[in-house]
Amino acid sequence: MxxxxxxxxxxxxxxxxxxxxxxxxxxxxxxxxxxxxxxxxxxxxxxxxxxxxxxxxxxxxxxxxxxxxxxxxxxxxxxxxxxxxxxxxxxxxxxxxxxxxxxxxxxxxxxxxxxxxxxxxxxxxxxxxxxxxxxxxxxxxxxxxxxxxxxxxxxxxxxxxxxxxxxxASMLFATDVPGVMENGSVLHQLNQEDVTRLKAEGIIIGGMIPKVDSALFAIEAGVDEAVILNGFQSQVIANYFKGKSVGTRFKKKVAQT
Missing domain, CATH: 3.40.1160.10 (Acetylglutamate kinase-like)
Known part of the structure; x- marks a missing residue:
C-alpha cells in the first residue's frame, strides 16, 4: 500500500x-x-x-x-x-x-x-x-x-x-483544526486558485496561512495529495482512509461540481 x-x-x-x-x-x-x-x-x-x-x-x-x-x-x-x-x-x-x-x-x-x-x-x-x-x-x-x-x-x-x-507517499498535516473553514463549514477540497481567492477574501487568515502554504508546497513538490485535519478528533485518520469527507484536501486539479 x-x-x-x-x-x-x-x-x-x-x-x-x-x-x-x-x-x-x-x-x-x-x-x-x-x-x-x-x-x-x-x-x-x-x-x-x-x-x-x-x-x-x-x-x-x-x-x-x-x-x-x-x-x-x-x-x-x-x-x-x-x-x-x-x-x-x-x-x-x-x-x-x-x-x-x-x-x-x-x-x-x-x-x-x-x-x-x-x-x-x-x-x-x-x-x-x-x-x-x-x-x-x-x-x-x-x-x-x-x-x-x-x-x-x-x-x-x-x-x-x-x-x-x-x-x-501522501501527506497528512495533523493540526488542532478540522481544516479550512468558511461560514462554519469545512472546505473539503481546495487548489492553488481557491487558496488565492480565500486569502484575498480574508477567509484564510492568521495561523491557517502557514498550514495551507505547507499543503500547497507539498503539492507543488510532487506529492499527489496533502490533507489538513484535526489530530485531536477521534477516528479522523480512519475516516479519511475510508473516503469520508474529513479535513481539507489539496490537489493540483480539483474536479468542478
Whole structure:
C-alpha cells in the first residue's frame, strides 16, 4: 500500500490524545506510516530557560551554533523521545530518529544571515525502509546534515514534504483544526486558485496561512495529495482512509461540481 507521511506541528504534540497514537497503530497494519514532527514552542521554552533570546529573519529562526545545540537537544532528544513514549504507552512500536541518522536529510545552508538553517538537497530513505519493513513507526525530527557534516536546522514541513516525495507517499498535516473553514463549514477540497481567492477574501487568515502554504508546497513538490485535519478528533485518520469527507484536501486539479 502507498505510504503515508504524517506531520505533527510543534504546538500540537503536547496534547495529542491517546486515540491518535492508537489510530497510527491500526493504520500500520495496512500501510507504512512515517511521522515527522516540529517543535518550535519547545525550543523557545528551552531557550528561555537558558536565558537565550530567540531571533528570526524573514520568519526563519536564526540558528547560531549555540542555538543549534539546543535545537538538537530538544528536537532529536527530549521531544522526539516523548513521542516515542506515547506510541509505546499505546502499544505501538516506534523508533525516534533525526534527519542525520542514515544520512536521511542532506541539506545546504539557506542563507548566511540565518546561520545553521538547511535547505534539503537529498533524501536517503534507506533507514526509514529498514524500520518500516519491521513494522516500526519512524518518528523523524527535522535536524539534517550538510555535505561536510554540519548539523542543520530544517523546517519541519519541508522535511515532511521531501520525505513524502522520496517515498512516493501522501501527506497528512495533523493540526488542532478540522481544516479550512468558511461560514462554519469545512472546505473539503481546495487548489492553488481557491487558496488565492480565500486569502484575498480574508477567509484564510492568521495561523491557517502557514498550514495551507505547507499543503500547497507539498503539492507543488510532487506529492499527489496533502490533507489538513484535526489530530485531536477521534477516528479522523480512519475516516479519511475510508473516503469520508474529513479535513481539507489539496490537489493540483480539483474536479468542478
Amino acid at each position: 502507498k505510504p503515508i507521511v504524517i506531520k505533527i506541528g510543534g504546538s500540537t504534540i503536547e496534547n495529542l490524545p491517546d486515540t491518535f497514537y492508537q489510530e497510527i497503530g491500526l493504520l500500520m497494519k495496512s500501510r507504512p506510516v512515517v511521522i515527522v514532527h516540529g517543535g518550535g514552542p519547545a525550543i523557545n521554552n528551552r531557550l528561555k530557560e537558558l536565558d537565550i533570546e530567540p531571533d528570526f529573519h524573514k520568519g526563519l529562526r536564526i540558528t547560531t551554533p549555540e542555538i543549534m545545540e539546543v535545537v538538537e537537544q530538544v528536537l532529536a532528544g527530549s521531544l522526539n523521545k516523548k513521542l516515542v513514549r506515547h506510541f509505546y504507552i499505546n502499544q505501538v512500536v516506534a523508533a525516534g530518529i533525526s534527519g542525520q541518522d542514515g544520512g536521511l536529510l542532506i541539506a545546504e545552508k539557506m542563507d548566511e544571515h540565518i546561520g545553521l538553517v538547511g535547505d534539503i538537497k537529498n533524501v536517503q530513505p534507506a533507514i526509514l525502509n529498514v524500520l518500516l519493513d519491521q513494522n516500526i513507526v519512524p518518528v523523524v525530527s527535522p535536524v539534517g546534515l550538510s555535505q561536510s557534516g554540519e548539523p542543520l536546522n530544517i523546517n519541519a514541513d519541508h522535511a515532511a514534504v521531501h520525505i513524502a516525495k522520496a517515498l512516493n
